[in-house]
Amino acid sequence: MSKILIRGAKVLGGEPQDVLIDGETIAEVGTALSDEGAQVVEAAGKVLLPGLVDLHTHLREPGREDSETVLTGTRAAASGGFTAVFAMANTFPVADTAGVVEQVYRLGQEHGYCDVQPIGAVTVGLEGRKLAELGAMHESAAGVTVFSDDGKCVDDAVIMRRALEYVKAFGGVVAQHAQEPRLTEGAQMNEGVVSAELGLGGWPAVAEESIIARDVLLAEHVGSRVHICHLSTAGSVEIVRWAKSRGIDVTAEVTPHHLLLTDEMVRTYNPVYKVNPPLRTERDVMALREALADGTIDIVATDHAPHPHEDKDCEWAAAAMGMVGLETALSVVQATMVDTGLLTWAGVAERMSVKPAQIGQAGGHGRPVSAGEPANLTLVDTEYRGSVDPAGFASRSRNTPYEGRELPGRVTHTWLRGKATLVDGKLT
Amino acid sequence: MQRHLISAADLTRDDAVLILDTAEEMARVADRPIKKLPTLRGRTVVNLFFEDSTRTRISFEAAEKRLSADVINFTAKGSSVSKGESLKDTAQTLEAMGVDAVVIRHGASGAPYRLANSGWIDAAVINAGDGTHQHPTQALLDAFTMRRRLVGRDAGLGQDLDGRRITIVGDVLHSRVARSNVDLLHTLGAEVTLVAPPTLVPVGVETWPCEVSYDLDSTLPKSDAVMMLRVQRERMNAAFFPTEREYSRRYGLDGERMAKMPEHAIVMHPGPMVRGMEITAEVADSERCTAIEQVANGVSIRMAVLYLLLGGNEPAASHTRTEEK
Ligand SMILES: [Zn+2]
Numbered sequence: 001m002s003k004i005l006i007r008g009a010k011v012l013g014g015e016p017q018d019v020l021i022d023g024e025t026i027a028e029v030g031t032a033l034s035d036e037g038a039q040v041v042e043a044a045g046k047v048l049l050p051g052l053v054d055l056h057t058h059l060r061e062p063g064r065e066d067s068e069t070v071l072t073g074t075r076a077a078a079s080g081g082f083t084a085v086f087a088m089a090n091t092f093p094v095a096d097t098a099g100v101v102e103q104v105y106r107l108g109q110e111h112g113y114c115d116v117q118p119i120g121a122v123t124v125g126l127e128g129r130k131l132a133e134l135g136a137m138h139e140s141a142a143g144v145t146v147f148s149d150d151g152k153c154v155d156d157a158v159i160m161r162r163a164l165e166y167v168k169a170f171g172g173v174v175a176q177h178a179q180e181p182r183l184t185e186g187a188q189m190n191e192g193v194v195s196a197e198l199g200l201g202g203w204p205a206v207a208e209e210s211i212i213a214r215d216v217l218l219a220e221h222v223g224s225r226v227h228i229c230h231l232s233t234a235g236s237v238e239i240v241r242w243a244k245s246r247g248i249d250v251t252a253e254v255t256p257h258h259l260l261l262t263d264e265m266v267r268t269y270n271p272v273y274k275v276n277p278p279l280r281t282e283r284d285v286m287a288l289r290e291a292l293a294d295g296t297i298d299i300v301a302t303d304h305a306p307h308p309h310e311d312k313d314c315e316w317a318a319a320a321m322g323m324v325g326l327e328t329a330l331s332v333v334q335a336t337m338v339d340t341g342l343l344t345w346a347g348v349a350e351r352m353s354v355k356p357a358q359i360g361q362a363g364g365h366g367r368p369v370s371a372g373e374p375a376n377l378t379l380v381d382t383e384y385r386g387s388v389d390p391a392g393f394a395s396r397s398r399n400t401p402y403e404g405r406e407l408p409g410r411v412t413h414t415w416l417r418g419k420a421t422l423v424d425g426k427l428t
Numbered sequence: 429m430q431r432h433l434i435s436a437a438d439l440t441r442d443d444a445v446l447i448l449d450t451a452e453e454m455a456r457v458a459d460r461p462i463k464k465l466p467t468l469r470g471r472t473v474v475n476l477f478f479e480d481s482t483r484t485r486i487s488f489e490a491a492e493k494r495l496s497a498d499v500i501n502f503t504a505k506g507s508s509v510s511k512g513e514s515l516k517d518t519a520q521t522l523e524a525m526g527v528d529a530v531v532i533r534h535g536a537s538g539a540p541y542r543l544a545n546s547g548w549i550d551a552a553v554i555n556a557g558d559g560t561h562q563h564p565t566q567a568l569l570d571a572f573t574m575r576r577r578l579v580g581r582d583a584g585l586g587q588d589l590d591g592r593r594i595t596i597v598g599d600v601l602h603s604r605v606a607r608s609n610v611d612l613l614h615t616l617g618a619e620v621t622l623v624a625p626p627t628l629v630p631v632g633v634e635t636w637p638c639e640v641s642y643d644l645d646s647t648l649p650k651s652d653a654v655m656m657l658r659v660q661r662e663r664m665n666a667a668f669f670p671t672e673r674e675y676s677r678r679y680g681l682d683g684e685r686m687a688k689m690p691e692h693a694i695v696m697h698p699g700p701m702v703r704g705m706e707i708t709a710e711v712a713d714s715e716r717c718t719a720i721e722q723v724a725n726g727v728s729i730r731m732a733v734l735y736l737l738l739g740g741n742e743p744a745a746s747h748t749r750t751e752e753k
Pocket of ligand 1: 150151152177229230276277
């Protein structure tokens with residue numbers, strides 16, 4: 001059976017409509033569509049969105065398959081409503097050659113839960129010294145368009161300038177992890193009131209802001225486009241807002257956790273809250289929400305960073321940085337942006353599907369929910385309320401800061417080109 | 429009293445005064461020919477030191493032995509935090525051995541808090557210094573020393589440090605001693621002023637219950653006690669201040685500066701004192717410097733803390749008297 005009728009879903013949060021999938025594409029959108037020959041999914045009260053796209057995922061394969069693999073990571077993605085993820089390059093080996101990116105890309109296609117679009121490293125081995133073969137990665141079967149040394153900052157201004165210039169040849173984009181390395185030596189958490197009290201090394205906001213300021217100016221100078229990863233401070237918002245008003249081609253992302261959590265959580269010394277960039281203050285959180293609402297921040301990206309239990313069940317300083325996010329992203333966005341009235345579901349679709357697909361040039365994703373488009377779709381029960389239970393995660397890792405926390409909304413169905421990857425909350 | 433002692437900030441005024449009063453009783457034990465109480469007989473205390481500190485370890489060990497505890501010293505020196513030497517594994521090994529209390533010293537801020545709150549062990553946890561976070565027994569022994577000198581040995585019983593003006597000078601940024609003292613002294617009613625070059629004051633200090641000054645000379649005349657912190661020489665290479673000479677000129681305590689202090693005011697130092705940069709020999713050896721007393725008081729304070737956390741449901745004094753009969 002290749003026909004599926006999604007009946008009565010609020011498309012992008014609007015009036016209830018029926019959506020008929022035929023094969024890999026959406027055949028028809030309307031009211032009272034015939035269910036003849038179709039499998040029916042009753043979707044009354046639920047919201048239908050274009051399949052979510054994550055521009056910032058760590059899949060850990062190759063190299064750290066104990067944390068996550070392309071299979072477990074894409075299953076987690078499908079659980080969270082994603083149909084495409086961009087896999088960061090900080091694997092072992094680093095994704096800095098055509099060979100590695102093709103391997104990751106192919107694994108994604110074989111498993112079939114979610115399209116995996118590898119991100120290529122900007123520099124060889126993420127070492128910040130020598131440009132990786134950006135052109136070769138672009139020309140590989142993986143067709144890489146996004147380049148990032150994420151986990152590390154491309155801190156050398158000349159290397160950053162060259163990377164920005166070089167990728168113009170094939171319309172690529174450099175995604176910067178903005179972290180001035182000298183200002184963050186020994187950094188353990190946001191520098192401020194809480195770090196002063198806890199005696200943990202401070203990660204000052206200015207270490208992020210100064211790199212963003214430099215990079216938007218570089219992008220302007222060489223006429224290229226730059227993307228800022230996981231922006232986390234109110235000051236960063238101001239700089240991006242200024243850059244956009246000046247016409248600089250910059251886009252920016254925020255993670256769900258930076259929209260919800262603050263550095264107050266670090267008082268527990270529980271490394272589940274240890275993340276890079278660190279959790280900031282209430283004031284930053286509010287500025288980030290506003291910026292996401294008004295479009296200064298273009299997209300939400302998860303920075304899904306799986307780590308095995310033993311890397312977190314230890315003292316803070318020894319713990320790995322990062323938290324998983326694919327399976328809770330939409331719930332956090334609902335809690336912080338939709339339920340607060342800052343964003344409509346159409347706005348969520350824009351920021352979690354349309355725009356990230358555009359920035360990363362993920363063809364076929366982030367498309368309108370209309371006839372003739374690829375059937376990449378996500379159905380959300382927005383009325384659902386429940387507490388997060390990591391035991392049910394598809395991700396191989398459980399390092400979520402939300403264990404036991406009540407979050408709204410639950411993805412019930414995900415379709416990748418017409419094929420269900422998630423049905424009634426269960427992976428296929 | 430709580431079950432653990434992780435931070436000076438966790439102590440109420442009454443807790444703190446009780447500890448100081450108990451330490452006075454413990455100090456009397458030290459004056460007796462047999463310096464031992466049977467209080468913790470049959471209890472096992474582990475000194476778990478991930479970071480070298482002979483002074484602190486010996487002080488705790490002396491306190492434990494005077495209370496007749498069985499003492500195990502566990503030194504994990506050399507294992508590095510970045511490797512994640514598994515505090516948890518060590519803790520659970522100790523738990524399996526039936527340990528009643530763990531005195532932990534760790535280079536990572538928050539390690540004692542994790543040990544006490546992660547469900548890894550049941551034993552009482554006493555923080556003997558963690559990273560740049562806290563060193564609560566140091567703050568207690570400092571407060572004890574101040575109370576003895578500024579209020580009086582017996583007159584001090586039941587008293588706090590209400591209205592006393594305490595100045596803490598030096599590397600506040602990296603100092604767990606400063607953090608612990610600000611918390612405890614505030615709880616005890618004292619007015620604290622931190623004095624340091626701006627580079628050695630943490631961003632976020634404005635929420636601390638104290639004043640901050642960059643000018644030592646103007647602070648000295650209004651100080652009842654001046655506590656000099658150790659400044660590590662490697663801070664110089666990290667550009668926290670231009671030269672050792674300049675630091676000492678602006679923030680070092682010499683005889684001339686000491687003369688600006690009120691006559692009754694004392695000079696304190698958590699030790700070990702590096703004579704020269706932060707304190708001159710003249711000051712260190714003067715009557716007003718309490719560094720040696722602080723060491724002796726450390727044992728009494730640690731006895732009091734161990735006693736109250738592990739044993740004490742009756743006052744230490746009556747216990748002592750029972751022993752004397
Ligand atoms: Zn990053």
